[in-house]
Amino acid sequence: KAGVTQTPRYLIKTRGQQVTLSCSPISGHRSVSWYQQTPGQGLQFLFEYFSETQRNKGNFPGRFSGRQFSNSRSEMNVSTLELGDSALYLCASSFRDRGDGYTFGSGTRLTVV
Amino acid sequence: GQQVMQIPQYQHVQEGEDFTTYCNSSTTLSNIQWYKQRPGGHPVFLIQLVKSGEVKKQKRLTFQFGEAKKNSSLHITATQTTDVGTYFCAGAGNQGGKLIFGQGTELSVKP
Secondary structure (H helix, E strand, C coil), X not given: CCCCXXXXXXXXECCCCCEEEEEECCCCCCEEEEEEEECCCEEEEEXXXXXXXXXXXXXXXXXXXXXXXXXXXXXXXXXXXXXXXXXXXXXXXXXXXXXXXXXXXCCEEEEEC | CCCEEEECCEEEEECCCCEEEEEEXXXXXXXXXXXXXXXXXXXXXXXXXXXXXXXXXXXXXXXXXXXXXXXXXXXXXXCCHHHCEEEEXXXXXXXXXXXXXXXXXXXXXXX
């Protein structure tokens, strides 16, 4: 079966710009979570969506936002990019209610210059 | 808020030696999950523990969940070079709560 697909794989943006990242979960998975991974901070939780509703939110500024569509695909948006936003952004999907564990995508590597 | 601490941050072992990583939560967890991330890869789900005192084994890997459901450990017996990577624990404070990851333990294995 197809895995979690994240696009694009790599992105270079300039400070002040905004960016939208996309995540297509495994078919049947209704929960999508987003994480930011950096060498110094590990995996930081951004938010989780379930059936188009944001169910949980991490401690990131309002510049970070997301949404989920009726087909469970999810997008996250970062506005007014800062150098510190450079990171690997990982999306993970799961059945959630069954506690099967998360399946991660390969991530989007964002570089802000 | 909920915090999950993991030690050690790095572990270098000789092939054939054992390895253990420890995970501690500031709050009681409903469950704990373990993931492995190979260099350049993404985290891959290994296992979930739910019950207090639970012990599960996967070949050379042994996972434990503490009696108080606030700590966990992963033990690898006789490490191999294929075990190289970063091992993460992740816990949720309640069913449906956000899954918080520990900082990870990076394992390197010298042949």
